[in-house]
Each structure stands twice: as C-alpha cells, then as structure tokens.
Amino acid sequence: MSETETTIQMPDPTRLVVSNSPHIREGQSINKIMFTVVLAMLPACLAGIWFFGMAALNVLLLCTVSCVVIEEGWNKLMKRASTWKDGSAILTGILLGMNLNAGVPWWVCILGGILAIILGKQLFGGLGYNPFNPALVARVGLLIGLPEIMTTWNSTRAMGADVITTATPLGMAPGASEVKDMLIGNTGGCLGETSAVALLIGGAILIAFKLIKWQVPLAFIGSVFVITGIAHWINPSVYHSPVAHVLSGGLLLGAFFMATDMVTSPMTKKGAIIFGLGCGIMTSLIRLWGSYPEGVSFSILFMNALTPLIDRVTINKPFGFESPAKEEME
Amino acid sequence: MSDKPRKFKGGVHPNDSKALSATKPIQDAPLLETYKVIMHQNIGAPPELVVSKGDVVKKGELLAKATGFVSVPLHAPTSGTIKAIDKCPGPTGMAVPAIEITADGEDVWGSPFEPIADWTNTDPAELKQRVWDAGVVGMGGAGFPMHVKLSPPEGKKIDTLILNGAECEPYLTADHRLMLEQAEEVALGAAIVARILGLETAVIGVEDNKPDAIKMLEEVAGKYNVRVQGLPVNYPQGAEKQLIYAITGREVPIGKLPMDVSCVVQNVASAVAVADAVVKGLPSIERITTVTGKPVVNPGNWRFRIGTPIEKALELVGGVNEQPAKLLLGGPMMGIAQNSLGVTVMKNTSGILLIATDEVSLYTSEPCIRCGRCVEVCPMSILPATISQAVENKRFDWAEELNVLACIECGSCSYVCPSHRPLNQHFKRGKIEIQAQLRKKK
Numbered sequence: 001m002s003e004t005e006t007t008i009q010m011p012d013p014t015r016l017v018v019s020n021s022p023h024i025r026e027g028q029s030i031n032k033i034m035f036t037v038v039l040a041m042l043p044a045c046l047a048g049i050w051f052f053g054m055a056a057l058n059v060l061l062l063c064t065v066s067c068v069v070i071e072e073g074w075n076k077l078m079k080r081a082s083t084w085k086d087g088s089a090i091l092t093g094i095l096l097g098m099n100l101n102a103g104v105p106w107w108v109c110i111l112g113g114i115l116a117i118i119l120g121k122q123l124f125g126g127l128g129y130n131p132f133n134p135a136l137v138a139r140v141g142l143l144i145g146l147p148e149i150m151t152t153w154n155s156t157r158a159m160g161a162d163v164i165t166t167a168t169p170l171g172m173a174p175g176a177s178e179v180k181d182m183l184i185g186n187t188g189g190c191l192g193e194t195s196a197v198a199l200l201i202g203g204a205i206l207i208a209f210k211l212i213k214w215q216v217p218l219a220f221i222g223s224v225f226v227i228t229g230i231a232h233w234i235n236p237s238v239y240h241s242p243v244a245h246v247l248s249g250g251l252l253l254g255a256f257f258m259a260t261d262m263v264t265s266p267m268t269k270k271g272a273i274i275f276g277l278g279c280g281i282m283t284s285l286i287r288l289w290g291s292y293p294e295g296v297s298f299s300i301l302f303m304n305a306l307t308p309l310i311d312r313v314t315i316n317k318p319f320g321f322e323s324p325a326k327e328e329m330e
Numbered sequence: 331m332s333d334k335p336r337k338f339k340g341g342v343h344p345n346d347s348k349a350l351s352a353t354k355p356i357q358d359a360p361l362l363e364t365y366k367v368i369m370h371q372n373i374g375a376p377p378e379l380v381v382s383k384g385d386v387v388k389k390g391e392l393l394a395k396a397t398g399f400v401s402v403p404l405h406a407p408t409s410g411t412i413k414a415i416d417k418c419p420g421p422t423g424m425a426v427p428a429i430e431i432t433a434d435g436e437d438v439w440g441s442p443f444e445p446i447a448d449w450t451n452t453d454p455a456e457l458k459q460r461v462w463d464a465g466v467v468g469m470g471g472a473g474f475p476m477h478v479k480l481s482p483p484e485g486k487k488i489d490t491l492i493l494n495g496a497e498c499e500p501y502l503t504a505d506h507r508l509m510l511e512q513a514e515e516v517a518l519g520a521a522i523v524a525r526i527l528g529l530e531t532a533v534i535g536v537e538d539n540k541p542d543a544i545k546m547l548e549e550v551a552g553k554y555n556v557r558v559q560g561l562p563v564n565y566p567q568g569a570e571k572q573l574i575y576a577i578t579g580r581e582v583p584i585g586k587l588p589m590d591v592s593c594v595v596q597n598v599a600s601a602v603a604v605a606d607a608v609v610k611g612l613p614s615i616e617r618i619t620t621v622t623g624k625p626v627v628n629p630g631n632w633r634f635r636i637g638t639p640i641e642k643a644l645e646l647v648g649g650v651n652e653q654p655a656k657l658l659l660g661g662p663m664m665g666i667a668q669n670s671l672g673v674t675v676m677k678n679t680s681g682i683l684l685i686a687t688d689e690v691s692l693y694t695s696e697p698c699i700r701c702g703r704c705v706e707v708c709p710m711s712i713l714p715a716t717i718s719q720a721v722e723n724k725r726f727d728w729a730e731e732l733n734v735l736a737c738i739e740c741g742s743c744s745y746v747c748p749s750h751r752p753l754n755q756h757f758k759r760g761k762i763e764i765q766a767q768l769r770k771k772k
Contacts (some may be wrong), residue, residue, distance in 0.1 A: 008649035010641065011625075011671065011684065016657050017692075018423065018667040020755040022741030023656055023685055024500070026346055028703070028748040030696055086696070128697030128749075213702070267702035267715060316711040318733045319339070320571065320581040 030127075033211055033262075034087025040205035040258060041094055047185045047195035051104035051156040056191040059109055060097035066113030066238035067093030074122045088127045092116050095135035098192020098253060099297075100142075103154040103165075104161035108146065112138040132304045133261045143297070153188035165265050169248040170293045174232075174240045193250035211261035215269055220255040221285075222245055227284035239288060243268025252281065254296035263305040271307075271314040278303045278310075334577040340709040341564035342742045344500050344663070346539065351503045351622045354630040356511055359646060361437055365637030366418045367393065371676045372467045373474045374400030378504040385412045388440025390613050390644070393429055402465040402475045406431060407635035409438040410715040419670040421659050421679075428674070431637065440515065445611035454526045457608055463528065464607030465614045465677075470494055470505075470597030471660060476604065478528050479596070480564075491532040492577055493520050495547075495598040496561055496568030498537060499661025502681045504618040505598050509536065509543035509632045512602055515545065515552040519601030522608050526557075527594060532556045535573055539563045539695070565663060566740040570595050572709050578630035584736040595633050599680075617677055621647045623684030625654040634675045641671035643682055649741045654684035663741045666749070693750035704743035704753060710736045714743035718753045721760040729760040737761065 015285025049054045071089040075082055082089070094111050119141070119247065120134030143150045154167040166188035169177035181187050185195025193199075206212045211219050229242035245251065259265060259279050279299045303310075370376035377394035381387060387406040394404040410433040419425035443463060446452050462477035482488050493516065497505040509516055520532040534551075536544050538560045547558045561567050561576050571582045573595060580591040588595050596604075599618060608613040615636055622629035627648030634643060640657070644650070658665035659673065660681050675682075704714035710735050720728040737757040744754045 007644055008627075009463045009651070010644060010649050011654050011657060013657075013668075013670050015653055016654050016667070016669050017690070018669050019665075020752060020758070021665060021739075022663045022745050022754065023658060023667065024662040024689060024745065025693070025750065026342070026344070026746050028746060029750070030699055030748050033699075033701070033748055102477075118371065126697065128699050262699050262701040264698075267700055267705050267713070311716075315706070315713060315732075316499075318584060318712050318736045319575075319710045320584045320586070320736065321733065 019168050023198075026285040030086045030088070034091050034212055036209050037091055037206065037257075038087065038094060040202040040211075041098065041192070043201045044192045044195055044200035044253065045094065047198040048098065048102065048191035051158070051185050051194065052154050052191050053157060055154065056102040058248055059100055059104060059191060060094060061134050062106060063097035063100070063113060064090055066095030066110045067096065067117050067192055070113050071122070074118060083127065084218075085142060085157060086127060088142040088325045089117060092121070095257060096138050098257075098263045099135060099139040099149070099190050099250070101153050102191040103152065104149055108142060108149060112142055115141040128263055131307070132301055133258050133264050136258055136301050140297050140301060155188060156186050158186050163278040168293065169244055170240060170277060170287065174236065174238070174244070177244060177248070179243060179247065182244065187248065189248065190253070193253040196247045196252055199252040199256060203252070206256060206260070211271040212256070213269060215272040216260045216265060216276040220259055220279045221251065223280025224251060224284050227281065228288065232287050245287065249287070249294040250296045254300055255279070259300045259303070264307060266310045266314060268311070268316060270316075271310045274310050274314065275303050275307065278306065335559060335561050336579050337562055337564070338567075338572045338575050338709050339711055340707045340742065341566065342707050342745050343563070343564060344745065346500045348501060348503050348506070348539070350501070350624075350626075351629040351631055352504075352506060352621050354507070356507050356618055356631045356633055359632050359634045359638060359641050359643070361408060361433060361435065362635075362638060362642055363433055365412070365431045365635060366416075366428045366639060366674045367404065367407060367431065367637035368418060368420060368674055368676055369394060369429065371404065371473055371678070372402045373472060374398070374478070377404050379403055379429070381412050383412055383414060386410070387412065387431070388438050390439055390441035390615060392442055396462070400475055400478055401612075402467055402477075404465055405442075405615050407615045407637050408433045409436050409440065409682050410434045418674060419672045421666050421668070421673055422675070423669060423680055427603070428637075434515065439576055439612065441611050443611050446608050447527070449608050454528065457522060458526045460607055461604055463676055464603070464612065466600060466603045466607055467614070467677050468597055469599040469603060469617060469680070470678060471664070471678055473676070475607065475680065476596070478716070479589075479594055480523065482594075487592055488527050488529065488589060488594055489592045490578055490594070491520065491527055491529050492573060492593060492595045493532055493534040493598050493601055494558075494568055494570070494573055494595055495536040495540075495543065496573060497540070498563075498565045499570040499663055499665075499681070501622050501683050502564075502620045502661050503622070504620045504631050504680055506540050508602060508618050509540070509598055509744055510546055513543070513546035514550045515602045516560065516598050517550045517556050517604045518609065519589040519605035520556045520709065521554040521605070522604050523594075523596060523601060527658065530555060533559050533577055535559045535561050535577055537561050537563050537567055563743065566709055566738070567710065568736050569740055571738065573589050584733060588752045591690050603697055614677055617675065617679060619643070619675060620681045620683075622681065623654060624686040625650040626682045627651055629642065634679075636675055638675040639671065640668070640673050640682055650684060652686065655687040655690045656685040658683040658685065663745065664739065695751050696749040698749055698751060701748060703748065707742045707746050709740060709742065710738060712736055714753045714757070717760065718751055718756040721756040726760055726763045730764050735764065736762045
C-alpha cells in the first residue's frame, strides 16, 4: 500500500504582482460617479420632456451626441486615448441640453457642444484641468452670442396650443406666476430648470450618494433666499418673492448640478460654504440690480474663477500642525 | 470606568475580512529543518554577528549583538548548526544578509539569561536592560527597538503608557487572538513597561470590533492596574498619532514623537515579548502571525519562530485554492507586496496575506477630478490631491509646504480615490526627495 500524498497548491511567485500599498480599493470610479450624476439628472430631464414635448428630448439627445462626438474627434486629432467612457462628456452634454430652451434650432446644440467640450474643457487639458464648468461656458457663450435665440422660451403643453412662447417667471411681473406651477415645472424656461420638485429629487440622490458637498447648494440657495427676501420685504411691487427666486431661473439646477461640479469647485467643506455663499450673493445682485433677470450662470462662472484662491485660503489645519512662530518661542 | 475616546477626523471603513481567521486559536508551528534569520530586523543599526559558519548553537543563544544604542541583539530560533551566513530575499524585495540554521531537531534551550520572577522589586534600569538584551522591538510593524522608546531623553517626562491593541488593518487577527488567549501576559507586560517608565498604570486601546478581547483584558486589568479602552472602529485607529489622540486628546506635532506629548505607545505583542523576557527569561525569537486571505485553504493564526520561510508558513495553512494576485507581509492597507516565497518571518511580521485576483484590478491612473474624498478621509487633515500633483510636477518645495511630511502613509486616500491615483506612492516619493534635500543642506 503506497502512502497517499496530498499535493498542496502553492502560489506561483512569478505571477505575483508587486505594487505600492494600499492593496485594496473602495471600488469608486470616475465613470460610476458620472453615471450616478446622470441618473440624478433624469427626473428633471423627464419633467422637461413632459412639459415641452419631444422637442426637449431632441435637444437633450443632440447635445449629448455632439459632446461625445466632439470629445472623441478632439482626442483623435490630438492623438489621445478615447475618454468618452468616463462619462464626463455625456454629463456635460445632458447638462448643456438642460440649460437650453426646448425650441432652439439644431445647430445651437452642436455649437454649444463645441463651446463646452473644446473651449470649456479640452483647451485646458481635458477632464480635471478645466477651471470653468464646461456646460456653463457653452451656455454663457451662446447667451452672449445669440441673445435672441437664448432668451426665447417655449410655452409648456399645459398653456394651450395657441401660446407658442412665454416668459420665465422672473421675466414676468412679481407675483404673476403660481408657486404650484414653479414647483412642478409648468413655466417657461430652460428645459431642465423649470421643475423644482424633479431637481430636488435629483439633489437628494446626489447628497445620498455623497457626490456633492451639501454645503454648496445650502449656502447658495440659502443666501439667495435671504437677500431676495430682504429686497422683497422692502419693496414687494418691484422685487419677486424669495420663493419665486428660489424656485425659478435655474437656481436649483445651478445649485445642485453646476455649482457642485467637483472639478471647478473647492475641495474642502469650508471652501464649499464660501463658494456657495459667493454664488448666492452674486446671483442675487445680478437678479435684483443687474441687466439680466437671471444670474445663476454668471455667478457660478465667477466663483469658478475664484476656486483656486478659495482652495488656498481654506486649507485645513493639519493634525499636529504647529505654527513656526510658536516653535521659535519654545 | 473607561473614558469616552476621542474620534480623529477622517478615516475609512474597508471590509475587515477578519472573520476568516478571528476564531482560529493560535497554533505553534512545528519545528522546521532550516531557518533563515534575517540579520537586520530593527529600525536603527544592524547587529553584528557573533557566530560563524559551522558553530553549534542552542535555542535562544546570541547570534548577533547590538552595535549601538539604537540596535538590538538577535537570538537563535532553535538549536542546531550555523549552515551559512548568506543572503535571503528581504521584505523590500532586495536580498539581505541572513543566518541559515540547520535545526538538530532537539530544540534545546540555551537562553542567555535567568528569569526575573520578582520584577516588582527589581530596579527599572535592570528591567530595561533585559528588554534590550532580549532583542524586543515594536512588533506592530515598524520594528523600532523597545528599549529606546523606554529611554526618554532628559527633560521629556512620560505620563501615559498606551498599549496598541487596535489592530485596525483588515484581515489581521494575530493581536486579537493574543489578547484573547494571553490577556494576562498582555497586562503583565504592560505593568512591567509601566514600571520601567516609572508609571503606575497603562491604557490598553482595543477597537470595539473585538468585544471578547476587551472582556478578557478587563478581567485581568485590575490585578495589574491597567485600564482597557474601547475605541471606535475607524481605520487607521491603530496609527500611533491617532491612538494617542483617541486616548489622551493630545496631538503629536508634525515631525515629533509620542514622547513629545509625554506618551509611549507599544504594541500588545511587544508587551508580551517584554513579559516573556523578564518573567520567563526568553529572548524575542517568536511572533504570532496571521496567515490569511481568500485564496488560503485554511487561514489561521500561528506562532512562528523568526526565520521561518513564507513558503513553509503557507504549507501549514494547506496552500492556496487559486493563484493569488498578491502576497503581502502585513495588512492590505500598509503591507509590503512580495515576489518571493523565500522571505522569512521577522519580529515585526504581523501578517502573511494573500490577495485574490478578484480583489484587485489593474488600474490606470486617471486625472484628479478634485472630488475631495481624499481630503475628507485623510486622518492627518492634509491635502492628498494637491500634494500628489505637486510631487508629479517635481515641486517638492510645494509638497513640503503642504505638509507632506505629516503623511503617515496609511493609504486611506488611495483607497477612496475614484481616479485610482497612486497618491500614497507619490507621498512616499515626495518624503524621500525632501529628506534627501534636507540631508544635503546639512
């Protein structure tokens, strides 16, 4: 009877990977973050499609496709690896679409895509290096270059077939719009900015998945509410109510989806509060005393420019940090 | 009676995977035919050989003696013949000098010193000398000579001794089993170290995920006048600075040592090594190591002699079910990846860990999207994202200004980074470059 020997399988050392610690990862990725944000934008997009019809869907699709095609075209031209799968171009495309009126001509979408992807992102070195939110660069570029197209607003289906265009709530006289309409989105405006409820659902998704710093929307919306509230209290016949200010004019879209863009907003919580307050104050000033009825895009771009400075002055005190002066005294 | 521990800012919660080995009692590894004892097992100067090829040694006999204050002696893991003074793969991937011993199978004791039974009446200086003679080092990972930590320079008063039983690294359960099975030795070691430092008491910090160990320790705590402190489960709770903060609320200044805030921190396994050295007269030639990982057939906790090749340790656990992606010494957050099974167990080998291929992926580092997750989890509250970019651009001055030297290399930032950036690697590089420049200036 021969002795049975169980053979033990041992690791093959030639197939072991050697790399630096840590050796496990949480499993988060850029791609997952981007697609979760897209998911959070869906309610507002669906509301836009519901109120503005297939025209809204066409704008969203065309913007998204152009952003992806332009990004890949640029990558080819620059002999770089494909990047569309990271989801950032798709996100920019949808965001751009949400920032347009449902009735814009098709070429506006493509022009917007070029502005967003090339001017807003690639010229600075691509994802992670752009100082300004690409979708906003496109929106503001279009607003300045094509003011008539960009300030004509389709009416919603509930307004009846004979009404083709309308004004945004902030473009009307104070008190002319119903709060209920602003909540559900039955008002004129960019196709993704009108439904407050849908935007709040999306915002809740972003906060639940910890994809944004909640300090930004809170400080942004809070400061607009307070400042416009004071103005309204002083002169309600000239100034809109703070509720109208918060529920319309793209404030919720801006506060939850654009001011919170990771690349272009501060990294620390302290910085996020300053950034949000800055956006809120700028928006209020533009809306109350500026020549535009809406100031969300301009104020976010302005604060984007300040982000590096905010980051610099809000550096956390490292654990165990002693100021050099104190050390010398000892 | 425990005070509420303070929570440090940041930290991560990886899946701890301790269930693989947490219930496995410590087993004594059987005697091997050959041991390869790596010469330099401590931070500081390597010891100097006192044996040569062909010498016959007994278990516990001196192999190499300390060569200065920051150096410790090395002792034979078993009785036998010195077969060669050779090289062996070291934990950092380079071949290192090692003493190869062919065991005679008798395992005859030849300990160089006597037990000190009445340690409560022994001069602390004599106890400290024993700790040094026994070659005790920090067994939590760094391998810093124990007696050096117990010798605060003139003017530095120590008022708190903390024993580190946090074991916050995922997978590792060696300290957990030790506290559970040898609670009394842990407390005894703590009491001896406290006496050396001139203290009445010590605090043993244990993460709350080991309630059984906390209970065992509390049962013996009164007898040795030590206190057990439960700690919130948050990696890296077991990092020296975070542990001191949790228990005392003191922040060790950047670039300074625990003694600068009047604290001494020792790993629980080191405390047991002290107890063994003093009360039993045993030199430090053993350590408890967790051999674990998903690919391992039968994960467990083993008492290995120093010089045990990893290959033999893996045979004891039945080998592997599948080819692993990585072999680590230590835990998954801070362990060192190996490419050889010839590395041998050292005094600070807390774990031999195999990582399965489905637990790791080959990542391509993508651009930083400034999400700020690294900033949020950093236990030192520095800016990993920005420092990493500074190092990438060789702006070491900027990295230094952003306090890269405060980094404790816990890996939390890399763990959460959605762009899979090699942040920890950048910091290690940044620190090396800055320290090289500082040396040049001097």
